[in-house]
Amino acid sequence: AQKITQTQPGMFVQEKEAVTLDCTYDTSDPSYGLFWYKQPSSGEMIFLIYQGSYDQQNATEGRYSLNFQKARKSANLVISASQLGDSAMYFCAMREGSNYQLIWGAGTKLIIKP
């Protein structure tokens, strides 16, 4: 079974609009962490935001926020006021318990239209 599911292979969004990228996860470990990374066409994986399973509040980092719904096992990334430079692949990843490796989704290709 897929541990991380990103159901949107691609999205087109108008510049300055908000965008939500979906991520659902599957784990039986009560302790886990969820990460979002951005990968531009240059290839470098850029860390955006982190949410721990015990965190009481949704994580926010500038224009990025994480809509964490624990009961639904979803951790959607919200980008407010999208910019042309936001065009990239976006990956959701999970770390379970004390494991060190990240388990990755297949990614969502986001294209911002001017």
Next chain:
Amino acid sequence: DTGVSQDPRHKITKRGQNVTFRCDPISEHNRLYWYRQTLGQGPEFLTYFQNEAQLEKSRLLSDRFSAERPKGSFSTLEIQRTEQGDSAMYLCASSLYNLEQFFGPGTRLTVL
């Protein structure tokens, strides 16, 4: 402050040749990870070091792959007798303990 660096950025080789990639992590980071990413997919974990100790290797890593981190600083990933299926982006990441992983620019390998 420099981030994670990888060398070379691109490598083209013929099938059967050996290749070696280098990764220099962020200096204070004690953990180093190697991932492989093929087109249209998320990264797949290959191996992990804490300081100089290699603590885990993925089942994906055949005997042709070997990684070292001799002094707990930079790491090398060697692929012997390359095959066309080894063509991929090889990503290195580092972290301070279990905090977020920071990635290098990757080495794109093409096996002809």
